[in-house]
Amino acid sequence: METAYLIETVIKIVVILLIFSALAGIGTYFERKVLAFMQRRLGPVNVGPFGLLQVAADGIKLFTKEDIVPTNVVARIFKIAPVITAATAFMAAAAIPFLPSFTLFGYEVHPIVADINIGILYILGIMGVGLYGPLLGGMASANKFSLLSAARGAAVFISYEVVTGLSILAPIMMVGSLSLIDFNEYQAGGFTTWIVWSQPVAFILFWMAAFAETGRTPFHLIANDHEIIDGFGTEYSGMRWGLFFIGEYANMFFISFVISILFLGGYGDGSFLGALGLLGKVAFFFFFFLWTRAAWPDVRPDQLMWLCWKVLMPIAMINIVITAIVMM
Amino acid sequence: MFEAIAFYLFAFLTISMFYIAVTTSQALYALSALAAGMIFISAFFFILGADFLGAVQIVVYSGAVMALYAFGMMFFDTTREIKEKQGNKAIVLGLSILSAILVGAIVAAPIVGNNIEALYPMVEGAGNTQEVGMVLFTKYLVPFEVAAVMLLVAMIAGIVLAGKKMDLSLTLMSEAEILMMKEEDKNKKALS
Numbered sequence: 474m475e476t477a478y479l480i481e482t483v484i485k486i487v488v489i490l491l492i493f494s495a496l497a498g499i500g501t502y503f504e505r506k507v508l509a510f511m512q513r514r515l516g517p518v519n520v521g522p523f524g525l526l527q528v529a530a531d532g533i534k535l536f537t538k539e540d541i542v543p544t545n546v547v548a549r550i551f552k553i554a555p556v557i558t559a560a561t562a563f564m565a566a567a568a569i570p571f572l573p574s575f576t577l578f579g580y581e582v583h584p585i586v587a588d589i590n591i592g593i594l595y596i597l598g599i600m601g602v603g604l605y606g607p608l609l610g611g612m613a614s615a616n617k618f619s620l621l622s623a624a625r626g627a628a629v630f631i632s633y634e635v636v637t638g639l640s641i642l643a644p645i646m647m648v649g650s651l652s653l654i655d656f657n658e659y660q661a662g663g664f665t666t667w668i669v670w671s672q673p674v675a676f677i678l679f680w681m682a683a684f685a686e687t688g689r690t691p692f693h694l695i696a697n698d699h700e701i702i703d704g705f706g707t708e709y710s711g712m713r714w715g716l717f718f719i720g721e722y723a724n725m726f727f728i729s730f731v732i733s734i735l736f737l738g739g740y741g742d743g744s745f746l747g748a749l750g751l752l753g754k755v756a757f758f759f760f761f762f763l764w765t766r767a768a769w770p771d772v773r774p775d776q777l778m779w780l781c782w783k784v785l786m787p788i789a790m791i792n793i794v795i796t797a798i799v800m801m
Numbered sequence: 802m803f804e805a806i807a808f809y810l811f812a813f814l815t816i817s818m819f820y821i822a823v824t825t826s827q828a829l830y831a832l833s834a835l836a837a838g839m840i841f842i843s844a845f846f847f848i849l850g851a852d853f854l855g856a857v858q859i860v861v862y863s864g865a866v867m868a869l870y871a872f873g874m875m876f877f878d879t880t881r882e883i884k885e886k887q888g889n890k891a892i893v894l895g896l897s898i899l900s901a902i903l904v905g906a907i908v909a910a911p912i913v914g915n916n917i918e919a920l921y922p923m924v925e926g927a928g929n930t931q932e933v934g935m936v937l938f939t940k941y942l943v944p945f946e947v948a949a950v951m952l953l954v955a956m957i958a959g960i961v962l963a964g965k966k967m968d969l970s971l972t973l974m975s976e977a978e979i980l981m982m983k984e985e986d987k988n989k990k991a992l993s
Contacts, residue, residue: 547829547880553833601863612829650930
């Protein structure tokens with residue numbers, strides 16, 4: 474029994490790793506195409522049909538590029554920082570139910586690596602640890618812009634953890650559990666039972682904080698191209714830089730899964746249609762990340778802090794109090 | 802068997818991380834090792850089935866060590882090694898031995914006393930999080946509230962300390978107002 478469980482878990486981990494590192498590569502293709510469409514350009518067209526093989530070309534380039542470790546950097550920390558970003562992104566995926574359980578060759582498969590009963594807390598905690606990658610990379614780089622980026626990373630981490638935690642507290646109070654599967658079952662009744670209808674404020678807050686947690690455009694201050702070159706990534710080259718990228722894109726996919734399961738009903742009753750619905754919602758949230766990048770400028774660091782502490786946090790607190798009063 | 806393997810693996814990792822944190826003279830190594838050690842400790846909670854405490858360990862300590870990084874960034878160049886002042890070695894040795902004995906005594910006390918009783922046994926059907934909540938809001942209610950009040954006091958003190966002159970914004974003031982403020986400051990210094 475234990476051995477079978479171990480083998481099953483290892484297979485699941487390998488499958489998730491393969492799928493999502495491939496998806497991270499294809500995600501860059503989507504991002505270029507969507508941005509190009511919105512800015513009236515063509516995007517990648519030359520390599521393969523519709524530029525699809527651009528992903529492979531980028532991969533070959535990243536893998537074969539010289540791995541430069543500059544002088545004066547703290548070499549060990551510099552080398553380990555990208556690994557932290559990529560590894561924590563995939564560690565967070567351990568508690569996400571990607572699909573409803575299905576039967577394969579007469580064997581029931583649960584597409585979740587570890588069904589722990591505190592799934593949400595675990596995912597948010599590990600995703601928070603993921604910000605150590607940019608922080609350490611920036612601090613070890615011996616570069617002013619990287620250091621600035623690291624300082625911003627620490628600021629974003631310390632403030633937006635508060636918003637994610639508080640915004641999600643109200644739905645947790647309603648469901649009475651921290652497990653993502655319980656959340657899904659709570660909303661299994663269909664479209665009208667989705668938590669987004671009863672907790673619209675928490676939904677919006679969590680969505681906004683997700684942009685800060687993944688470091689996407691309106692809050693892309695950690696690696697802001699037009700102020701601090703590439704922030705923590707300035708000194709990196711080749712696959713080390715690529716690992717930061719894989720981590721960022723995997724995080725975008727995983728947070729899309731988390732939002733869909735928490736607020737938009739997840740995979741519903743567990744039918745085939747429900748599973749397709751979950752993938753559709755994830756695709757929408759991923760597309761929304763790209764859409765915002767095309768449509769919005771970056772905010773300033775002081776505006777980011779102002780937004781977090783003077784707007785989002787009070788709203789989240791008020792939301793919790795109102796939810797508690799209504800529930801009593 | 803897997804539990805034993807996991808326990809010894811994480812025990813080794815935790816101890817080696819904290820060893821690095823104590824012995825290295827490179828600030829970044831020390832901080833990163835501290836963060837890694839704190840996160841590896843959460844593995845023990847997961848092995849023991851206390852999932853909630855494990856996740857809280859990760860959330861709380863990763864944030865706390867992040868604040869330490871911020872201080873490190875403010876006070877020194879973290880890419881250089883730091884020359885530590887070596888004080889009186891006899892005192893350091895004596896204090897280390899004393900604290901080691903103290904820790905040993907604290908850990909061994911319940912084993913020697915042999916009167917551990919589970920006053921609040923596990924409730925059937927309740928999850929990990931609910932168990933923590935039940936103990937926290939029945940047996941440990943008063944310490945919990947006292948801790949909350951202490952945190953509130955610390956928060957108010959922090960706001961008071963950091964909030965001096967917060968209503969003044971140099972960017973919103975006109976040039977003449979700033980000059981006037983400087984004059985006033987000079988006068989005050991001359992008077993005192």
